[in-house]
Amino acid sequence: MNDATALLTLSALLFTIGAVGVLVRRNAIVVFMCVELMLNATNLAFVTFARVNGNLDGQIAAFFVMVVAAAEVVVGLSIIVAIFRTRRSASVDDASLLKY
Amino acid sequence: MLETSAADGVLALGWLLVAVPLASAVVLLVGGRRTDPIGHILGTLAPLVSFVIGVVMFVALLGREEAERGAGQRLFTWIDVGGFSVDMGVRFDQLSALFVLLITGVGSLIHIYSIGYMAHDPNRRRFFAFLNLFVAAMLTLVLADDYLVLFLGWEGVGLASYLLIGFWQERWSAAVAAKKAFVVNRVGDLGMALGVMLMFATFGTSSFAGVAAGMPATSDLVATVLGLLLLLAAAGKSAQVPLQSWLLDAMEGPTPVSALIHAATMVTAGVYLVVRSGYVYAQSEIASTAVVIVGLVTLLVGATIGCAKDDIKKVLAGSTMSQIGYMMLAAGLGPAGYAFAIFHLLTHGFFKANMFLGAGSVMHAMDDDVDMRHYGALSRAMPVTFATFAMGYLAIIGFPGFSGFWSKDRIIEAAFADNIVVGLGALLGAGITAFYMTRLMLMTFFSQRRWEDGVKPHESPLSMTGPLVVLAALSVVGGVLILGGWIVDWLEPLTGPEPEHAFGFPAWLMTVAVTVVVIAGVGVAWALFGARPVERVPRARVSPVTRAARRDLYGDALNETVFMRPGQRLTRSLVQVDDRGIDGSVTGLAALVSGTSGQARRTQTGYVRSYALAMLAGALLVVLSLLAVTLT
Numbered sequence: 001m002n003d004a005t006a007l008l009t010l011s012a013l014l015f016t017i018g019a020v021g022v023l024v025r026r027n028a029i030v031v032f033m034c035v036e037l038m039l040n041a042t043n044l045a046f047v048t049f050a051r052v053n054g055n056l057d058g059q060i061a062a063f064f065v066m067v068v069a070a071a072e073v074v075v076g077l078s079i080i081v082a083i084f085r086t087r088r089s090a091s092v093d094d095a096s097l098l099k100y
Numbered sequence: 101m102l103e104t105s106a107a108d109g110v111l112a113l114g115w116l117l118v119a120v121p122l123a124s125a126v127v128l129l130v131g132g133r134r135t136d137p138i139g140h141i142l143g144t145l146a147p148l149v150s151f152v153i154g155v156v157m158f159v160a161l162l163g164r165e166e167a168e169r170g171a172g173q174r175l176f177t178w179i180d181v182g183g184f185s186v187d188m189g190v191r192f193d194q195l196s197a198l199f200v201l202l203i204t205g206v207g208s209l210i211h212i213y214s215i216g217y218m219a220h221d222p223n224r225r226r227f228f229a230f231l232n233l234f235v236a237a238m239l240t241l242v243l244a245d246d247y248l249v250l251f252l253g254w255e256g257v258g259l260a261s262y263l264l265i266g267f268w269q270e271r272w273s274a275a276v277a278a279k280k281a282f283v284v285n286r287v288g289d290l291g292m293a294l295g296v297m298l299m300f301a302t303f304g305t306s307s308f309a310g311v312a313a314g315m316p317a318t319s320d321l322v323a324t325v326l327g328l329l330l331l332l333a334a335a336g337k338s339a340q341v342p343l344q345s346w347l348l349d350a351m352e353g354p355t356p357v358s359a360l361i362h363a364a365t366m367v368t369a370g371v372y373l374v375v376r377s378g379y380v381y382a383q384s385e386i387a388s389t390a391v392v393i394v395g396l397v398t399l400l401v402g403a404t405i406g407c408a409k410d411d412i413k414k415v416l417a418g419s420t421m422s423q424i425g426y427m428m429l430a431a432g433l434g435p436a437g438y439a440f441a442i443f444h445l446l447t448h449g450f451f452k453a454n455m456f457l458g459a460g461s462v463m464h465a466m467d468d469d470v471d472m473r474h475y476g477a478l479s480r481a482m483p484v485t486f487a488t489f490a491m492g493y494l495a496i497i498g499f500p501g502f503s504g505f506w507s508k509d510r511i512i513e514a515a516f517a518d519n520i521v522v523g524l525g526a527l528l529g530a531g532i533t534a535f536y537m538t539r540l541m542l543m544t545f546f547s548q549r550r551w552e553d554g555v556k557p558h559e560s561p562l563s564m565t566g567p568l569v570v571l572a573a574l575s576v577v578g579g580v581l582i583l584g585g586w587i588v589d590w591l592e593p594l595t596g597p598e599p600e601h602a603f604g605f606p607a608w609l610m611t612v613a614v615t616v617v618v619i620a621g622v623g624v625a626w627a628l629f630g631a632r633p634v635e636r637v638p639r640a641r642v643s644p645v646t647r648a649a650r651r652d653l654y655g656d657a658l659n660e661t662v663f664m665r666p667g668q669r670l671t672r673s674l675v676q677v678d679d680r681g682i683d684g685s686v687t688g689l690a691a692l693v694s695g696t697s698g699q700a701r702r703t704q705t706g707y708v709r710s711y712a713l714a715m716l717a718g719a720l721l722v723v724l725s726l727l728a729v730t731l732t
Binding site: 019022023024031092093095096097098099100 | 701702704705706707708709712713716
């Protein structure tokens with residue numbers, strides 16, 4: 001097992017943890033953190049592939065992901081704060097009015 | 101045959117014939133109740149003015165050379181669409197002239213009679229407006245020089261007939277009779293409409309001249325179909341078998357209407373159409389034979405019905421059917437019979453109008469009772485009505501010297517010359533006519549009193565007896581038209597020369613035979629209704645023929661079983677198909693979509709995690725399928 005395989009395995013593991021967290025947790029903050037975990041798992045995969053291929057494309061992609069993630073954190077957190085202010089709860093299941 | 105010469109001088113006034121009664125009808129209908137006081141005066145003056153114009157034009161036509169007697173005048177273009185053009189024109193020729201004089205002359209007399217007859221009716225103005233409308237439409241019909249313009253008048257008289265049959269619309273039976281007349285006439289009108297379409301498809305025009313010019317070059321099939329379609333139209337309007345059933349019910353209308361529309365003029369429009377379209381029937385043996393058969397059957401059916409009825413107007417209605425059957429028969433014989441058909445039409449117009457008005461006068465005296473079994477011995481009580489009615493009676497049975505004698509004899513002669521069976525049928529008809537008319541005379545004016553309690557018969561006012569006297573005089577002297585063969589020569593340019601009769605026996609023998617049959621008919625009627633008292637209640641145990649005749653020879657029953665009931669069943673089943681099948685499939689589809697979407701929207705739970713799961717599943721699906729594609 002070489003370095004790349006170990007790193008990719010770690011990336012997949014982290015992504016899975018993040019995905020399961022998004023699906024099963026109710027607290028909006030935790031869900032949000034799990035989303036970040038999934039993003040960083042992909043970043044890790046990008047960087048690993050950049051290293052394997054010996055070029056910078058993957059690293060550039062990782063930078064883009066970080067920028068987008070930073071912007072997303074701003075919007076996402078402000079939404080969560082707004083919801084918490086109105087409902088006194090950060091549970092995502094409570095914010096289920098937009099349905100049939 | 102149909103070329104016209106310019107209508108100059110007084111002959112250019114033809115449009116006024118129609119315009120005057122039409123204007124009067126419009127004034128009386130639009131003016132409403134305000135015109136009530138002048139309704140009957142204006143309504144009577146209008147046909148009188150038309151009659152005077154008609155006489156002046158007729159005299160002018162008499163003064164012309166024979167070749168120039170077809171005065172044609174183009175008023176304006178009525179329809180001009182693509183290659184189809186119809187001119188509104190007036191055609192005042194030998195045939196139209198006779199009809200104009202009959203319609204306006206007899207029409208005026210009946211208008212005068214109606215002043216007295218309808219005096220107590222609150223809607224007398226409306227009655228006169230409808231009568232004027234009828235006169236205008238009927239004149240349009242006979243003055244047209246194009247089948248489409250003729251059709252306009254044809255529908256106009258149908259409308260006027262409907263309005264007048266149902267004039268007392270508060271009576272259920274009158275409303276039903278009007279509707280029946282309208283519907284049965286519509287069947288005939290369908291033939292007319294199809295005929296006009298066929299003319300346009302074949303000749304590109306529907307004018308008389310155009311059709312006559314194109315006729316010799318057409319195939320026999322087209323000529324036969326056209327002839328049969330026109331016969332259907334004529335049968336509807338003239339109450340001929342198989343469209344005869346409406347005429348007997350039409351007697352629900354006021355009696356002057358029965359006299360004018362359902363005896364003297366409108367019902368003869370079919371005969372006019374056949375005679376006018378002689379060039380069509382000249383091309384088709386089948387169609388002209390069909391006309392003869394229809395005429396013969398109707399003349400026997402009508403006469404049979406007339407024998408069994410106790411309602412005085414229905415006897416006269418059956419008689420009208422029968423007499424028009426004679427005219428149709430003559431018209432079917434071609435140039436040999438056209439002039440006699442028209443001659444009989446004119447004399448019939450006189451004596452039948454006379455007798456209908458006489459019947460109206462009797463009903464007036466008997467408190468609107470129409471049952472002849474409640475009459476009897478009225479000759480003393482109503483001497484003028486009796487005397488005038490007797491003139492009509494002698495005319496219709498063909499008493500020598502009276503108008504009917506000349507006209508009916510000629511038709512029977514022509515029928516014998518054509519075919520022995522047709523001739524014998526016509527001869528038999530003459531005998532039955534003598535029987536039922538004698539029965540009517542005996543039951544009404546002779547035998548013993550059978551009046552209802554409280555009825556005091558009295559002679560009618562002068563406005564009613566005056567027209568009766570004039571019409572009685574015409575019934576007597578109407579035969580002068582045939583003196584020296586005048587009417588035959590007069591119509592010859594239109595009908596073509598009369599072929600030589602190939603008689604196997606001298607004409608005087610014919611006259612003797614007819615007279616003998618008539619005397620036999622009168623004798624039988626005398627034996628049954630004159631020599632012994634008339635029962636006040638009709639006998640229930642009678643022969644099957646009488647039973648059938650009392651029920652109009654099952655004409656209505658036939659129509660109901662063959663057309664009405666299956667038609668109703670058809671429409672009901674169509675409604676079922678529409679409700680269950682077509683509407684069902686549309687609403688079912690809508691319900692399916694609505695139900696499915698109602699279920700489908702349950703998946704929109706609003707929980708973020710369910711959406712996230714859906715996204716994950718989708719992404720996995722995409723990845724797996726990509727893998728599957730790359731690995732294979």
